[in-house]
Amino acid sequence: MTATTVVPDGTLTRDVVVAPGMCSGGSLIFGRIGDWTWASVAQSCGVNVYAARTVTGDPAYLSFYYYRVRGGAVVHPHGLTFGDELTVTSRVFQLGGQSVLTLHRLAPVGLFPPGEPLAAKEFYERPHPDCMYAENFNRWLARGTAGSNQGLTPLAPPDFAYEHLPVLPNEYSPRTEAGRARAEGGFHPSGPEGFAEVGQARTSEHVLDVVRDLNGAGLMYFASYFSVFDTALLASWRALGRTDERFLRRRVIDQRIGYFGNADPGTVFAVTLRLWRDERDPEREIADLVMRDRATGRFLAATAIETGGPA
Incomplete structure (x- = not known):
């Protein structure tokens, strides 16, 4: 560089x-x-x-x-x-x-x-x-x-x-979208318009990994949220009979993450995923995932991952 x-x-x-x-x-x-x-x-x-x-x-x-x-x-x-x-x-x-x-x-x-x-x-x-x-x-x-x-x-x-x-113009501010996701418990709690749900909602667990998930300040590393969500998404893809190779070739068109809480060592996350497919373009899907503290139900993060066909 x-x-x-x-x-x-x-x-x-x-x-x-x-x-x-x-x-x-x-x-x-x-x-x-x-x-x-x-x-x-x-x-x-x-x-x-x-x-x-x-x-x-x-x-x-x-x-x-x-x-x-x-x-x-x-x-x-x-x-x-x-x-x-x-x-x-x-x-x-x-x-x-x-x-x-x-x-x-x-x-x-x-x-x-x-x-x-x-x-x-x-x-x-x-x-x-x-x-x-x-x-x-x-x-x-x-x-x-x-x-x-x-x-x-x-x-x-x-x-x-x-x-x-x-100054960022008000119409571009992410405060509204992030605030709505926090208030509603996800970016697409009812599904995006024009999309049909694929399969059923799935909930998986992830134990906070002190080797991978914490940064040098002892906080959960922001990039680890991506990894936790992707791990849950991969499990869903496998359950649908899709290959790991296809997962690695996925093309992310748009991804949003809202960070609403951090976590201490020993926390177990419950990650709930719902997958939606565009009714007009079957190659286009949106995975909506929510992360909570399994023990307390505390809302920690949410993401929406939009993918297209293989790159």
Whole structure:
């Protein structure tokens, strides 16, 4: 990866060569995009996101609240392989004093002129069909109780500078969609319009894996949510008689995750999945998944994964 360049409107650009640690049939690319988000916020907001502290000196974490990925015809989440060359363009927008939103465009090298800016309208209204886009809505949180991942409270570090950032137009704000998913218990609790349910709802369990699922701060790693959901989706595919090879070739068109709670070691997740197929296009499906703490029923996360035919 070359050094990050910044154009006058605050757009950050990275030239990236896809390495083994950022491509797979799992969550590696989502973790790497999250790293780019932290780096972008650090550079754009003048705050050390890796060692941020509240006014009382306690650690402050730039947590993920909503994560959306839109795959293109050429670049999509599970279509990357060793040596692919990408231009990653990022831009940070203000979303209040406790939150921030970062947009990323992953484009094949040479598709855009050098320094081509990234406008919000491109992401939300005119995405390039060959590109992959990611939207990260992050909130500053701090632990309310030492040693516990429950009861995290919104609290930004005092050196978080955001007033100079471009303002995201209200019509693009993810607050409404994330808030609705939180209130209704999922992105598609009654199924998307024009889709028919495939099979029956399935609930599987996942024990929080302290080796894989926790990050260096002892919190459940945001990319692990992708893995837990994908594991449940794979089990459903197998139950429908589909092969692992087909699962690995799936093309994610759109995926949204809402992060509504964290978890402590020993937590057992109950993950409920419903699968919906487009009545007009049988290659297009949406998996709607909800994660809860099995012991308490606490709502932790939800995702909607839209897939098309094999890439």
